[in-house]
Amino acid sequence: MSNIVIKAENISKQYRLGSIGTKTLTNDLKRWMYLMRGKEDPFLKIGEANDRSSKGNSEYVWALKDINFEVNQGDVIGIIGKNGAGKSTLLKILSRVTSPTTGQITVNGRMASLLEVGTGFHPELTGRENVFLNGAIMGMSKSEIKSKFDEIIDFSGVERYIDTPVKRYSSGMYVRLAFAVAAHLEPEILIVDEVLAVGDAEFQKKCLGKMKDVSGQGRTVLFVSHNMGAIQSLCSQSIYLKYGTIQQTGPTDKIINYYLNHELKTDDELSLPFNADIPACVTQLTLLNTEGKKTKTYLSGESLKFEFDIQAQTEGNYQLGIGIASALDVNIYSELSEPVQLKKGENRIQYGNTQVKLAPGNYALTFNLLYNGKSIQYCEKVINFEILEINQEGETYSLNKGAGFLITQGIFKVNN
Amino acid sequence: MSTNNEYTFVIKPKRSLWDVNLRELWQYRDLLMLLVKRDFISVYKQTILGPVWFFIQPLLTTVTFTIIFGMVAKIPTGGIPELLFYLTGITFWNYFSSCLTSTSNTFVTNASVFGKVYFPRLIVPISVVISNLMKLAIQFVLLIVVWGYYLLFTDTIHPQLSLAFMPVILLLFALMGLGFGLIFSAMTTKYRDLSFLIAFGIQLLMYASAVIYPVSVVAPDKQWILFLNPLIPLMEAIKFSFLGEGILDWAYIAYSSVFTILVLVIGVLVFNKVEKGFIDTV
Numbered sequence: 001m002s003n004i005v006i007k008a009e010n011i012s013k014q015y016r017l018g019s020i021g022t023k024t025l026t027n028d029l030k031r032w033m034y035l036m037r038g039k040e041d042p043f044l045k046i047g048e049a050n051d052r053s054s055k056g057n058s059e060y061v062w063a064l065k066d067i068n069f070e071v072n073q074g075d076v077i078g079i080i081g082k083n084g085a086g087k088s089t090l091l092k093i094l095s096r097v098t099s100p101t102t103g104q105i106t107v108n109g110r111m112a113s114l115l116e117v118g119t120g121f122h123p124e125l126t127g128r129e130n131v132f133l134n135g136a137i138m139g140m141s142k143s144e145i146k147s148k149f150d151e152i153i154d155f156s157g158v159e160r161y162i163d164t165p166v167k168r169y170s171s172g173m174y175v176r177l178a179f180a181v182a183a184h185l186e187p188e189i190l191i192v193d194e195v196l197a198v199g200d201a202e203f204q205k206k207c208l209g210k211m212k213d214v215s216g217q218g219r220t221v222l223f224v225s226h227n228m229g230a231i232q233s234l235c236s237q238s239i240y241l242k243y244g245t246i247q248q249t250g251p252t253d254k255i256i257n258y259y260l261n262h263e264l265k266t267d268d269e270l271s272l273p274f275n276a277d278i279p280a281c282v283t284q285l286t287l288l289n290t291e292g293k294k295t296k297t298y299l300s301g302e303s304l305k306f307e308f309d310i311q312a313q314t315e316g317n318y319q320l321g322i323g324i325a326s327a328l329d330v331n332i333y334s335e336l337s338e339p340v341q342l343k344k345g346e347n348r349i350q351y352g353n354t355q356v357k358l359a360p361g362n363y364a365l366t367f368n369l370l371y372n373g374k375s376i377q378y379c380e381k382v383i384n385f386e387i388l389e390i391n392q393e394g395e396t397y398s399l400n401k402g403a404g405f406l407i408t409q410g411i412f413k414v415n416n
Numbered sequence: 417m418s419t420n421n422e423y424t425f426v427i428k429p430k431r432s433l434w435d436v437n438l439r440e441l442w443q444y445r446d447l448l449m450l451l452v453k454r455d456f457i458s459v460y461k462q463t464i465l466g467p468v469w470f471f472i473q474p475l476l477t478t479v480t481f482t483i484i485f486g487m488v489a490k491i492p493t494g495g496i497p498e499l500l501f502y503l504t505g506i507t508f509w510n511y512f513s514s515c516l517t518s519t520s521n522t523f524v525t526n527a528s529v530f531g532k533v534y535f536p537r538l539i540v541p542i543s544v545v546i547s548n549l550m551k552l553a554i555q556f557v558l559l560i561v562v563w564g565y566y567l568l569f570t571d572t573i574h575p576q577l578s579l580a581f582m583p584v585i586l587l588l589f590a591l592m593g594l595g596f597g598l599i600f601s602a603m604t605t606k607y608r609d610l611s612f613l614i615a616f617g618i619q620l621l622m623y624a625s626a627v628i629y630p631v632s633v634v635a636p637d638k639q640w641i642l643f644l645n646p647l648i649p650l651m652e653a654i655k656f657s658f659l660g661e662g663i664l665d666w667a668y669i670a671y672s673s674v675f676t677i678l679v680l681v682i683g684v685l686v687f688n689k690v691e692k693g694f695i696d697t698v
Binding site (some may be wrong): 092093094098102107120125142 | 424426427429446450454457458461462473529530531532533535692693695696
């Protein structure tokens with residue numbers, strides 16, 4: 001294969017936990033003595049998988065272990081995984097910010113990485129000066145930046161402020177300018193870490209569009225994000241990392257499904273801590289099926305039913321709002337109740353909807369409790385549930401990918 | 417996999433000590449100049465006096481030294497007007513010490529940038545040395561004015577032909593400062609203890625480097641001990657060339673040159689070794 005642009009072989013990265021102290025020095029000396037005698041580094045043999053939540057025995061952990069993959073020219077690869085799965089470490093190694101403990105990566109082509117936008121921006125310098133500085137840090141030559149300068153300013157939309165020090169910029173303007181520089185790098189391989197999490201919706205759309213352009217020109221993109229929607233719309237292939245090892249690679253749709261099924265915990269109820277500072281507080285949230293039983297899955301076409309237990313300290317007018325979002329972070333609908341009177345102590349509000357029929361997939365519930373029109377308890381995506389592909393009649397209902405989130409029965413009428 | 421692309425590279429765990437990529441350094445020359453510009457501009461932005469501050473610092477130091485070492489302690493200056501004697505020493509010493517101290521914390525102060533993007537790390541200390549050179553150029557104007565005054569209106573100083581070699585001496589100062597700075601910067605990434613040492617070490621070093629006294633105050637048979645300090649031949653050469661008072665011995669200059677090159681080579685190698693993994697320890 002002549003068009004492989006990145007080839008990673010047995011990449012591992014070991015980190016030492018805890019702080020650096022005298023023990024570091026002793027271990028360094030020990031390591032040095034082993035190497036001097038031509039032996040293998042003794043600390044490479046130890047170490048544990050990088051599971052942040054469980055207490056380990058070793059102070060050495062493997063942030064990455066035996067990673068192998070190949071990237072062909074023009075591929076747009078998404079890297080997904082939970083926090084601490086090793087995504088950023090992998091990107092850092094690829095961007096040559098840190099080196100792997102073992103293994104090697106061969107990169108064939110000009111590479112630029114965007115682990116952060118605006119790296120090296122100096123607050124005292126003007127926008128113009130920072131464009132040049134930032135561009136040079138990213139590896140562009142001065143003449144290259146000059147030739148693209150107008151385009152960059154145009155893309156950023158901060159022309160008016162270009163001769164003002166960037167410390168006077170709003171954070172949005174700052175990011176816009178910084179991303180504009182990065183977007184005009186035109187490398188053959190682009191490495192992007194969730195930098196799109198900033199900026200307003202319009203700008204995010206612009207950035208995603210720009211990245212699509214980049215990949216459309218036959219360039220290679222590696223993209224890390226928690227935004228499954230962005231991954232799905234951009235990347236054809238994905239790598240799923242867990243505890244520093246590759247769990248799965250393959251077409252993005254397949255990988256995202258696998259990821260959601262393995263990482264997303266669906267639940268049938270949720271207890272929330274009582275908060276005495278607010279007039280009322282949702283303490284318990286339960287998902288119910290049509291039969292009134294607790295459930296974490298609904299049949300396709302089945303109506304949703306949620307139950308909220310509310311502990312109120314003050315009587316008054318309350319409203320409850322709920323919102324449903326897909327696991328890919330797309331908001332599907334939300335609604336707000338009419339004002340209701342809650343009594344002091346235990347209350348229960350039930351929400352049921354027979355109109356909305358969600359398509360098979362994973363969803364998350366958001367709720368918002370309002371007191372006299374003011375939000376007092378807002379919990380975003382607190383509980384996940386799944387809509388199964390089987391309907392109440394036992395038939396399998398499957399929706400084509402990308403067909404949407406709702407099952408509806410509109411009427412098609414032929415008029416001829 | 418075709419490897420004829422000029423951008424092909426391999427990411428490996430550890431490089432050999434000698435693997436210094438100078439060609440890559442050249443590829444990033446634009447960045448070097450922009451960093452120099454940044455250092456220079458950002459220092460006096462939002463100040464009223466701007467670059468004038470570069471004058472004030474050596475001037476005040478000189479006045480202080482003239483009062484303390486000249487008038488109070490009465491340290492001889494070999495017949496040279498005290499003001500000019502101290503100003504000459506301080507101007508060049510400041511250059512050396514600022515090169516050393518500001519390169520010695522390269523990794524610590526730039527950790528946020530180094531942690532996000534790759535470029536040859538050596539660019540940063542080199543840019544620091546160059547931007548310090550700009551500051552020196554401004555301070556040099558002050559020195560020339562004072563020096564010119566004494567040259568024209570008094571008969572106390574006698575500039576020598578060796579003035580022509582001053583750029584070489586200056587280069588040696590710069591490279592020695594850079595070399596030591598690189599070594600210290602590499603070592604402070606893991607063990608911060610050294611940064612404390614540098615802060616007061618550089619103060620002590622000034623007293624050991626014939627900045628505020630001429631070597632001639634020491635008995636001739638003991639002078640070689642002073643000359644073991646590789647900074648002294650350079651400092652003396654400057655004083656001799658500008659003022660006509662000092663000891664210019666080419667053998668000692670050669671010693672300083674060899675020492676400088678050695679320190680620089682070690683510095684570059686150590687720095688290069690550390691730059692790959694420092695982000696995990698800094």
